[in-house]
Amino acid sequence: MARNLVFILALTSLCIGLAAADWNILNKKLKNGAASRLKNYCESWRINVELNNIKEFEVVPQECVDYIKHYMTSSQYRADSERAIEEVRLYLSSCCTLEGDGKDAWIFDVDDTLLSTIPYFKKHGFGGEKLNATLLESWMEQSKAPALAHTLKLFHEIRDKGVKIFLISSRIETLRSATVDNLINVGYHGWSSLILRGLEDDFMKVQQYKSEARKRLTKEGYRIWGIIGDQWSSVEGLPAAKRTFKLPNSIYYLS
């Protein structure tokens, strides 16, 4: 009888344990209902930023900050960026009859294309706070931005083909030496020119400033085979490159 009782008690606790596990799962599912609606909403926000349907946002919607943070630090973000770089490689394998006259050119954006600003945004609200240029620029002064590993590899592949590399960034001119240090520290070298925003470019929107820079290059006879950037303002506008590639970035918008 006593042994039976022990057996019943043991079975009962096991059952309670398993039932509790199932209850947790059920509870999780209920919570997941609301979470899944929020995920739906934030995913729609993000995809419409990438489609360039949502423009000129100043902050990530508060309720989506965690979602965007999760995405921008996820293996999905890395896979998405890597796939973009793979497509550049595919394009380069067949696109271009390089003339070897030193006039074949490729353009890279700097932030979130060659260098990642994610460490900064991790400490500053991950897009949920209005961009503080002063704080961001003092972070840039420290030259501590890591490279985007897959872009770094591609950079050297393009350079090794004999294509001249131009870096057109909306960073201001006073950040030149910090930017050069940062780029070299993480493995970039051998670019032809780093174009930064001078005082005279300050009245222009980013897209216009970058278009003007391309205009100068084409006037000098360069054939721009491609541009890679994380902002639509880096790749749109005239003169156009033969192909453009947009990396994902839903933390901030530069127009």
Next chain:
Amino acid sequence: MARNLVFILALTSLCIGLAAADWNILNKKLKNGAASRLKNYCESWRINVELNNIKEFEVVPQECVDYIKHYMTSSQYRADSERAIEEVRLYLSSCCTLEGDGKDAWIFDVDDTLLSTIPYFKKHGFGGEKLNATLLESWMEQSKAPALAHTLKLFHEIRDKGVKIFLISSRIETLRSATVDNLINVGYHGWSSLILRGLEDDFMKVQQYKSEARKRLTKEGYRIWGIIGDQWSSVEGLPAAKRTFKLPNSIYYLS
């Protein structure tokens, strides 16, 4: 004793039931590992199509057909499209000083913008089979494509503002009457012109054909306030509209 035995048996079966449920969960988790890597890959493929980094694909990668089918029939696809339409609404609320001279214009693409081809692709491999124009066109002849509900609503909102609506589609001219019937059957009416591909347009790529159609409109004095389409070839090229909106579509690519 017999009652104890019944109790033990009942508890045991309950436990086996719960344990089986847990085993299923564990098993599911293991399978989820591989499934999650595939999801990662297919999601990257899809986002790079939407970013226009992957161009001119003829078929959805075989391993991603189920994923794309799932997305294109999901609440996420609807939410993503609805958000795009919401952004059009937001733009329209402040963008345009309509002059009321009958020259304010808006352009809609037809397939997967006004009408959905998803019922067709459900029966024809969901992008995993090379597009069969003959089969697709005989389906279009039946005028059975459903409306995209949110675009239908927006269509009438734009029309009610006094903006002239132009439908520029890559459907061929012989589908005119079937297309008109289909559009009217599902609730569209009051457009100013439905532009379809004539024989003379056949040698052009879609983007060029659509750009030429816009060129004619601007020559006639129309101000094109916006374009909505599900293909980059509907919204890119010159002359440009003041704003363009891209709906998601990763089943096929028209260049």
